[in-house]
Amino acid sequence: MNPSSAATFYCRILDNLSDAVLLFDEALSLVYINMPGEILFAVSARQVLGSKAQQVFFFSDQGMEEDMHRGLASGASLTRRNVVLSLPLHPMTVNVIMTPVLDEGSPMLLVEVQQVDRHLRISMEEQLLAQQNAAKMLLRGLAHEIKNPLGGLRGAAQLLDQELPEQELREYTRIIIEESDRLQSLVDRMLAPNKPPHKSLLNIHRVLERVRQLVQVEAPSGVTVIRDYDPSIPGLLGDGDQLIQAILNIVRNAAQAVGTEGKIVIRTRIHRQVTIGYRRHALAAKIDVIDDGPGIKPELLNQIFYPMVTGRAEGTGLGLSIAQSLISQHGGLVECASKPGNTVFSIFLPLGEGA
Template sequence: MAHSLANANRYKNMLDNLTTAIVVLEKNLAIRYLNPAAESLLETSMARSTGLTFGDILLDSDGALRTLRKAAETGRSYTRRETEFLLASGSRRIVDYSVSLLDENPIALLVEIQPRDRLLRISREEGLIAQQETTRTLVRGMAHEIKNPLGGIRGAAQLLDRELSEGQREYTRVIIEEADRLRNLVDRMLGPNKALKLAPANIHEILERVRTLLEAESKGRVLFKRDYDPSLPEFSGDKELLIQAVLNIARNAMEAAFESRASQRNEAKTPTITFRTRALRQVTIGPRRHRLGCRVDIIDNGPGIAPELRQNIFYPMISGRANGTGLGLSITQSIIGQHHGLVECESEPGQTDFIILLPLEATS
């Protein structure tokens, strides 16, 4: 008996560490087991799924439920490619899945689900990381080429300032101030260059600090919605830098929502920003896989980002606003990258979603 339990625990540990979503169903499609990858894919958990059937969390998209019932009735195995799963939450997933009969008493179904968009997402994330590294290299090279002559110009202006009369020093001081301004701009393009001050951090505390700051700035003109996952644990991070990163995104979101309201002259459309957090299990961020991660969505109801800008918004000096510097998102990507995370963006008219992915475990 003890040996049997040990084997069962070993198999459960193996399933829990798979990136493939595994679902075990009773013959009537009642849920018996979900591994962490399935919990993440189906936006549910074993605790919440107790007493539910697969049909309670999955709407009958592309006849998936009919296929499962047929497998239970006939005992045959089935494989379906590029099937759309419509979840009860409203989310959609394009997946490949296989269903087979487990030789158990009572009969159970084993469903293996592989998201089709997972490889595309990993490829996109690796592209973002490569883009970030390329940007850093270019900016470092440019900073070196700019700051060296700037130092010479500033030094020469200081020497000249000593030789001129008080009335003529106005011009040398303009040169010195402009040289300092350009140097500061280059430093901002480089982003944070200090070592992270790692300490236990809570993502909700960070979001609440940002919300408080923006509520004060907006003077009550923005509606803030919160949809937090209370199960998220603390993680090791630089709290002040993370506040800056989130604030850069949320402030952009607030300005976009204001611009949308002004351009449409629609006073009834309240500028709205939603902060949402979710735990992710067995999540891949770029090339790395993590047992536990966090997804933060910062969503605004602004006009959206123009398609021609969407692929380049994390480059320095790229901005969709006339008064924007184009540095905020680049700095944010750099800060999140230092925490081994990533920032993505999905946008359409009326909704822009900036997605922050962070690992919630120690990363070497």
């Protein structure tokens, strides 16, 4: 590798790290910032190169700057945990690792910044997914166990039905058959989403239009579904049927929440540099389903993605759990925020490479 292509190569590596990397000279002026650093501090390298450390970090305590000087002078590496940065947009808690390096004789300070809040959020996300997966495995096992005897039960009831002399008694066999059918369809729904997706390139707005039509037909006439689409969203590699099912479950909930009169907005946007779990995606589609219904009951909010959690008398509590597993099979994520009059379900679907 020649020196200039080696330099580009190393820059690419630095830009693909998940942590911010900054390099300061002896006077604590910034000489390098990698791409995650630009994203973390919401700045462009061009703007901030040459700025003093305080202008980049906005640290609230002076100790940080002293540590940076100390690191430069001592030649030893130094870590500060839970440093609060009062960035203009929002405060942020970070861990900072400072390592002095020598560049052709002049001392420099290499600073790695890890966002603590983000790590917390991701590990919570991972934990939640692990818990949900465990619950789902349990349910799937249970569903399988129920499925087999159920067929036998229904068959036997049918035979009995034919043999019964009195019409009155047949009422009972009819109940057995109907209830087995209901259980059967419940069990089928519990077992359904583990089919591997058949992915093809599709237009997310065609998926959403189908969902909109289905919901509009079911919902009372006082419920309006408004589209707010970003037509520039590129094609997405996915399983159309599964995505329709997943989004339908969410929009249907919104329609049920607003009741006879209300507004549902389906909004699409492109998002850049989205992290889902530990994977970074350059590009993702964000689909928001917003309703102006009463909101999710606070005691349910943390559990609604679990199977069998429902706030409705006639609910199964499977809709969101199925939606989430379908979306995660597409490498995506569903989030939810809710207050009375404004409930937002956000679906992130990675676009392009590795989706």
